[in-house]
Each structure stands twice: as C-alpha cells, then as structure tokens.
Amino acid sequence: MPLDASRNSLVLPMLGLLVEQPAHAYDLTRRLRERYGAAVATRSTVTSLLKALDRAGLLSARPPERSGNRPPRTTYELTDTGVAEFRQRVETGLRDTPVASTDFVMAVAYLAILPADQAGSVLDDRADRLDRELAELRAQPDGVPEAHMLEVAYWRTVVAAEVAWIRTLARRIRSHDIDWPGSAPTS
Structure with a gap:
C-alpha cells in the first residue's frame, strides 16, 4: 500500500x-470483491484505508456496534468533504487517466455523481485530449515496415474506440437518453 x-x-x-x-x-470488502472482481481488496487493506480516510476527514466513524456474537464493527459514512473529494476524484479520473486504464473504468462507474452537464463536459475534454493523442499516433515513421509497427496500429484502434464510446456517452447524457440522477428532461 502506498x-x-x-x-x-x-x-x-x-x-x-x-x-x-x-x-x-x-461489508465494504465483500461489496468491493462482488462488484470489482479484479480489485484486490483484503479486509486489512480496507480497514487501513478506512482509518486513513477517517483521519483525513473524508469519513466519519460511527460508534462500534455489535451484531449477535460478532465482534463490534465500526461503520463509516462519507462527510461533506468526503463527497466533494469523491466528485473531484471522479472528474480527475475521467479527464486525466490513461486510455483503457482501470482508473478510467472506476471513474466511469461513478460518473453519475456529477451533474449531467458537467459529466458531458468532462467527457468532451477527455475525448479532445485523446483525439490529440490519436493524431500523434497516425504518422508512421519513414522506412519502418508495418510489421514492425503493429503495436501502433493496435493502440490507434484502442484510442479511437475509446473516443467514439466517450463521444456517444456524452451525447446520450445530453439528450437524456440515459436517465440521469437529479435531472429531468426539459420539455
């Protein structure tokens, strides 16, 4: 752990x-494993992170409660500062993470924490940045056979697919094709 x-x-x-x-x-460890099977979440790591986030003021710990014969358990909830930090992390993950990264996928999982207009704008910013990266990938060096540049062709395809998906998602959010929390279609 860092x-x-x-x-x-x-x-x-x-x-x-x-x-x-x-x-x-x-409970949090179980839910992380169920929802994100690829995430390596041990109870000791989750417990350490919860305590660190509590010390940072992002969470607040309720007094420990006992359920049946189980040991007392401390339940955590987000503070207002924690919700603001979460929104910032989602926005940063959407805008700045590498193409096809787990960090981007995690940010997309919680995109709906942002207002629809902001979500669309952040997605547009990412797509614009990836378009610039794609333009840089298009040039094949002179004298280098295609067989020696297959990874560039692969990466161009991956980046182009992500850009297309992001632009479609932003359009669907703006057109209210996706039922977005906290927003209603305008008549």
Whole structure:
C-alpha cells in the first residue's frame, strides 16, 4: 500500500460504495470483491484505508456496534468533504487517466455523481485530449515496415474506440437518453 493511503486505487471505489450506503470494513470488502472482481481488496487493506480516510476527514466513524456474537464493527459514512473529494476524484479520473486504464473504468462507474452537464463536459475534454493523442499516433515513421509497427496500429484502434464510446456517452447524457440522477428532461 502506498505511504499516502489516499493514492491507493481502492479509494475511489470505496468512496463510491460509501456514497451508496455507510458500511463497515467487512461489508465494504465483500461489496468491493462482488462488484470489482479484479480489485484486490483484503479486509486489512480496507480497514487501513478506512482509518486513513477517517483521519483525513473524508469519513466519519460511527460508534462500534455489535451484531449477535460478532465482534463490534465500526461503520463509516462519507462527510461533506468526503463527497466533494469523491466528485473531484471522479472528474480527475475521467479527464486525466490513461486510455483503457482501470482508473478510467472506476471513474466511469461513478460518473453519475456529477451533474449531467458537467459529466458531458468532462467527457468532451477527455475525448479532445485523446483525439490529440490519436493524431500523434497516425504518422508512421519513414522506412519502418508495418510489421514492425503493429503495436501502433493496435493502440490507434484502442484510442479511437475509446473516443467514439466517450463521444456517444456524452451525447446520450445530453439528450437524456440515459436517465440521469437529479435531472429531468426539459420539455
């Protein structure tokens, strides 16, 4: 785990799950594993991250409660600062992460935390940045056989596919084709 726990890749999905409902470490670990099978989430890591996020003021711990014969469990919920940090992390993950990265996928998972207009704008910014990256990938160096540049052709396809998907998603959000939380279609 990084020395700065807030940089751990599990923080964004943890905050996202806590937006949905407060949870204790065991429950949060289970939900992370169920929803994000590829995420390596141990209870000890989740517990450490929860404590670090609590110390940072992003979470607030409820007094421990006992359920049946189980040991007492501390339930955590997001503070207003935690919700603001979560929104910022989603926006940053959408705008600045590398193409086809897990960090981008995690940010997309929680895109609906942003207002529809902001979500569309952030997606447009990402697509514009990727268009510039794609333009730089288009030139094949003189004298280099195509067989030695297959990875560039592959990467151009991946970047182009992500740009197309992002532009379609932004259009669908703006046209209210996707039922967006907190917004109603205008008549």
